[in-house]
Every structure is written in structure tokens, then in C-alpha cells.
Amino acid sequence: MSTWPDTRLLDLLGIEVPIIQAPMAGATTAAMVIAANQAGALGSLPAATLSIEQLRDALTTIRHASTRPINVNFFCHQPPDPDEARDQRWKDLLEPYYRELGADFDAPTPVSNRAPFNDAACLVVEEFLPEVVSFHFGLPEKSLLDRVKATGAKVLSSATTVEEAIWLEQHGCDAIIAMGIEAGGHRGIFLSDDLNTQIGLFALVPQIVDAVSVPVIAAGGIGDARGIAAAFALGACAVQIGTAYLFTPEATISPSHHHALRHAEASETALTNLFTGRPARGIVNRVMRELGPINPAAPAFPRSGGALMPLKAKDEAGFSNLWSGQALRLGKELSTYDLTRQLAMQALAKLTKN
Template identity: 55%
Template sequence: MKWQDRRLLDLFGIEHPILQAPMAGVTSPQMAIATSEAGALGSIAGAMLTPDGLRQEFQMVKQGTARPFNVNFFVHKAPTVDAARDAAWRRKLAGYYEELGVAPGTKGPSRAAFDATACDLVLEFMPKVVSFHFGLPDKALMQRLKAAGIVIIASATTAEEARWLEGEGTDAVIAQGAEAGGHRGMFLVEDISRQAGTMALVPQVVDAVKVPVIAAGGIGDGRGIAAALALGAAGAQIGTAFMLSPEARTGALHRAALKKANDNSTVLTNVFTGRPARGIVNRIVSEVGPMSAEAPAFPLTAEATQPLRGPAEAKGSTDFTPLWSGQAPTLAREMPAGELVKAMVRETQAVLGRVRG
């Protein structure tokens, strides 16, 4: 396949303008290896890994492929603990603690922002691409990455955010539409009710910046990739479509929920982490959220909700599990990640061939 727009291919050193989304808790080194080996850009999700965990994943991917890959980090600011708000949030969840017979937790899953330690690891293993969510790290860390020749990309949910990212030296921008699963990459805006969908966002971001734009949100097959390219994007980032692959770390209950889900199964909610993220509606989302003004700042909310998850899952329930998914769960396919990439390339070729023909 000869792609007409080679900007991303040349920038990343890949064959196909497809990025496997770095989904924390779902992405695995095996998924990144398979995706990169198929000619797309595989990704490691560094947001919830300890330095030792990140080192291990780097080593596994480096051993599994010599091709380019991406590693993603969150760059949120450390929250200020609001004791009163935290206490109110725990009171709101008290009935669930009692029902499940668990004590209110004090620690949730770690979500560390990119720092000097992570930067040292990146420079040790030298992935081709580093991507950021919720903005960019401080200038000193950015300069270290740029000086090493690492390609930097980041998510934007508005044209304003995209222009800011470009002005700070980002090499490409991911235009994340409202349809995307997981956390919103927003950092200059907060009102999720005004977030544009992918179809509306991508051409406006393309018009706003000179760097290549990567479309994300609701894209799960060749039709979506072709549409993204038609809108002026240089490529597409795809997440939910990979979540049923054998390489995905998606849990059994989460897989079952994805298979049952459809186009109106998801919502943006902050009840799991304190930041809006798209997932399948379950009990806690519908009873406490989806958006709760009482939820503590990200990621402190998770400290109170996380203890509910294990006991419920032990009973086969997803009442308190974050079931991250984009708006196109029915496009997820139970096939190896590499085969999925090849299938999407064939589908995109077929769509573009019909258009050009």
C-alpha cells in the first residue's frame, strides 16, 4: 500500500498510519510488539507503571521488536488533598462499603505523572516516540527528550489545545474526539459537555496547526481510518478495537461487558478517578455519577472507589469496575493485534480504492 500522506510514516518510521492507543491496564508489551511488527506504531502505557515495571516493559518490547514504538505518560499536576471533600466522597460510598463488607481504602492504583526518573528510563531505552496526556511535561524534561531526537506527540481535545501543543514543540497532535474511550486528554478546558466529536474536531485541528494530526475517537476499522484521512488527518489512533485481542490485558469481566455493549452503552464519568473518562455504564456510574461534583481531584477519587472493585469482581460483578470503552465497542475484534492491523490496512485500502475509483 502506497499511502499518499507520508508525514506520519516518515516521522515515526512506520509503514501504516495507524497507532495502537496506549491504554493503561489493557496494553501489554506483546500488543505493542505485534502492532509494531505489523507496520503500525505499537504503544506502552506508562501512566500506571512503577519505574521497575516500566523498565521491564521497555526490555520486553526492545527484545521483541527492532521497530519503532511509543510510550505514553500522564502529565497531570499533583492534586491538593481536600480533607472535607474526601470525607464527603467516602460518606457517599459508605453504603457500598457496608454492602460488600470492606473498609474504606486509603490507596488506589498509582497514576504517577512523568518526572525525571521516567525521563531517565526513556533516554536509556530510546523509544522512537513519547506521547503525553493532559498537556506536556515541564520545559526541562521536554528539552531532554527533544535533544535526544525523540518524537513527541500529545492529545488535544480542542483546536486551542492543539495550537498550544504545537507552540511548545510537539511534533504531532492527537485530536481526541468525544467518542474516545478512557480519559479525556483535556488540559486547557474542563467542560466535557462542549467537547467536539471526532468528525467535527479533526478538520478544525488540521486547519489550526501545521504539524501532522492523528485522529482518535470512535475509529475501529478501515472505514474510520479512511474517514480520518479524508478529514485531513495524517493517521488514526485506535484503542477499543484492540481490547479483545489475545495480547490485551483486558480482564474476563471487562471482555464480557465489551461484547455485550453497543453504540449507546458508554458515558463520560469521573467517579473512578476524578477526571472524566469514557466507559460502559455500570451501577456506580449510574447511581453516583456519571459526573459527580463531589468526586475528589484526579487521581484521589480512586483511593475511595478502588477497594470496592475486588470484592465485587470476586462475585462476578462489574458494579464498581471501570469498564473503559469508546463509543464503537462493536468494532472490537477477537483477533491477534498484528492481524487486526493488517485487516484494518486492507479495509482502508478498499475504502480509499472505491473513493478514488
């Protein structure tokens, strides 16, 4: 392809087009990562819901298929202290649904888990040497981060505010993902828990660009070439795209999620803490409407999801997380490879037409 107007991230990561396929836990497959790589983008493997064995298997598959740079993404939250009373209050709030759907309320509550980055995960990084390691919810503690950087990996993390971006640069990030409020899935928020002060992408990107010296990647509400061109105009040198890749055949999503993505209106997403305990954007469904998308009774991340699992088994559409960003109506039925190439070519044409 012709030269992009800003090649800092391309040069930093060794990729051909300034697109990062977002790491979407539960939806991203090794096949998606490989296809994104083959199209010249940075394929990203989410590790938060994988066991160490599953992570090694996925990385083995990817490395056998491609020698291009890859990104492995980890959560770096602090697991909450046990709070059985809060867990029980949450389950009690859900009891009417258990009775209605015929789920066993008295059975032990399943465990909902998102594993934070730890020594075992770091050993996998040291074994497979991914070119990029990205984090959500800040950065891991210094000794682990130092080990990651010692492998030669470039480190990325998400910032939802200017203050978070500055903190990330000060603590060793090589590039920063500016995550607008429009983005689907979990908010990367980590210096505050105030959702009322979260910022839209068009306001966030130029302020982060002005505040840091490292490359900035725009994420949130970008689903076509117009969004990519706009991100560059605001000072970003790449974009991270998630929801658009949920429409590809390489995505592994449930039938209910598949249907919701293709039929929900653009205004039908909301931030919710019901499914994991942390705010994340998804398509509004029954439990979000009836309990409110943000409910203070939900246990701390990631414990709230366990009590919903038996309900999800009975009514997937009504009680499962249907993650999506606000640009869902821009989604197209294309393969990961074709989507990536089309986005890149159309965006480059817009950026170079003058």
C-alpha cells in the same frame, strides 16, 4: 503495501501503516506493542500506572523482540494538593455500598495513583531512546520536554479542542492526536475543564488540520476501515485506535471488562469522573448509574479511585472502570497483528479504489 494518500506521519515516525495502537493503561501489554510493531503500526506502551522498574522491564522485553519504532506514553498532570475532608466526604458517600458488600469501611483507604512524567521517567526515556514519546493532559514542563526532544524522540500529545492543538504545536509537538468526544478512556482535556464544549471527531479533525502545520492523527470512534478512510478524507494522516485492541488476546482486561465489551450496546458508554477524578469514557455500570457518571463529590485526579478499590474487590462489574469508546460494537475477535493488518489493508483498498 501500496502508497497511502498522505505519508507525512509514516515518514516522520518510520512506520509502515498509519495506525497507532493506543496506549491503554492496565490493558496494553508488551506483547500487544510488539505485535502492533510487527504489523507495521506504531505500538504504544502506557507508563502512567507502571513503576519505574516495571517500565524498564517492559521496554527491555519490547526492545529485545523488535527494532521497530515504539511509543511510550506518559501522563503529565499536576498531582493535587491533599484534601482529606473531600476524600472523607467521597468515602462517606460510598459507605452504603461498603455496608451492603461487606467491605471494611473503617480500614485505611487504598491509594489510587497515576504517576506524572518526572525526572525518573525521563531517565528511562534517555536510557531506552524510544522513537516516539507521547503525553496526555498537555505536555510536561519545559526542561523535561527539552530532555525528551534531545534524545531525538518525536513528541505527540492529545488535543480535544482546536485551542489545545494550537497550544501543543506552539510548545513543540511534532504531531497532534485529535481526540474526539467518542474516544474511550481519559479525555486529554487540559486547557479547560468544560465537558460541554468538547467536540466530536468529524468536527474536530478538519478544524485542527486547518489550524496547525504538523501532522494530525484522528482518535475516537474509529474501529474499522471505514473510520480510517473517513479520517483521511477529513485531513488526518493517521489514526489512533484503542477499543478495537481490547478485543485482542494480547489485552489484559478483567473478566467483567471482557464481558461488558462484548455485550454492551453502542449507546451504553458515558463520560465519568468517578473512577479517577478526571473525565473518562467507559461502559455504564452500577456505580455510574446510581451516583451519576459525573459527580462533583469525586476527589481530584487520581485520588477518587482509592475508595472504590474495596468495592471493586467485592463487585468488579459494578465498581470498576470499564473503559471503552463509542465504537465498541465494531470490535472483532482477532489478534493484534491480524487486526492491524486487516484494518490497514481494508482501509488502503477504500482509499485507493478510485
